Amino acid sequence: MQNPWDISELHILIRLLLAVLLGGLVGFEREQSNHAAGFRTNILVCLGSCLLMLLSMYGFAAFVDEPNVRVDPARLAAAVITGIGFLGAGTILFTGKSITGLTTAASLWVVSAVGLAVGAGFYFASGVTTIMVLVTLWAFNKLEKRYISAKKEYLIKIKACEVSRTMRGLNALLAEKKIVLRKIQLEECKDEGEEEQVMLQVYITLPKSKKSEPLLSILDQIKHLEGVRWVSSE
Structure with a gap:
């Protein structure tokens, strides 16, 4: 049975490259719409989240068998979800009576979650989520402007x-x-x-x-x- 605390360098590379790809897809859509957090920002968020998830799961494998040591693979993931809020807040602008940047902040938060999922090996969930995010940002935006937007x-x-x-x-x-x-x-x-x-x-x-x-x-x-x-x- 494979040791759950070990991962090969090839799988690490695959997960990091997949995080770049999925984050880049969302970032490309944001870049095309001329938003503050665009192509590179989303890639970096997704890649960083993936790396922290890998570190949280496999970076402390040497201490698993040590006495009085409890390894929690989700400890750094929780910190990422909290910390990404500060980056998202930087994209939200209040101008007069309107607030802009909420969708971009939410997309950064989701991209960080996608990176965490890729780092944990949830390839199907991360891929489906990326597709759903793209549909929400592009297709639903078209529908909202045409049928939902108020005066x-x-x-x-x-x-x-x-x-x-x-x-x-x-x-x-x-x-x-x-x-x-x-x-x-x-x-x-x-x-x-x-x-x-x-x-x-x-x-x-x-x-x-x-x-x-x-x-x-x-x-x-x-x-x-x-x-x-x-x-x-x-």
């Missing part, structure tokens, strides 16, 4: 010197275009050598059926509203 929200910044007149014109314009006005924030701003102005932060919602052209036409008409000095959108 899209935009932030328009307007620097105006006549707030009341600008607001009346903006409300009339949005009502004409059937655009929902979600929220308005006012902030005083005064450039040196210029009259006092107010920065309007206008949050609007466009139905998902509308493309970018309606928003661009709205911005073009806002620029010609009386009292507006500067316009940008996010």
Whole structure:
């Protein structure tokens, strides 16, 4: 019967190469979508997780028969799952009212689990999981954008010197275009050598059926509203 605490160098190489392959597949999808954690990041996470799993299972085989020594093959794996959270948190960004990077952080966490599974010799489970991850990131993203995504929200910044007149014109314009006005924030701003102005932060919602052209036409008409000095959108 083969010693469960021994592994050949060939099998170590196979597991490490498989971790690079599976991590690279997920990373390639993330790279194509221009996310922060892309091709190399996912490979390194999966490869590192695999190495730590191999170390946890086989790296201390010499101490198995020592008295008062308990070998737990899952001890380093638990540390990887906890530690990967710090890397994932670095990909999450909070900008204004939106949070981005959650999917990328989750993909890093799953890739680390795939690396652990490969290191432990669960080839079928790691391969199937990688396929499921790719389907989730690519195919489900297409379905979500087409059938599930709610209305899209935009932030328009307007620097105006006549707030009341600008607001009346903006409300009339949005009502004409059937655009929902979600929220308005006012902030005083005064450039040196210029009259006092107010920065309007206008949050609007466009139905998902509308493309970018309606928003661009709205911005073009806002620029010609009386009292507006500067316009940008996010």
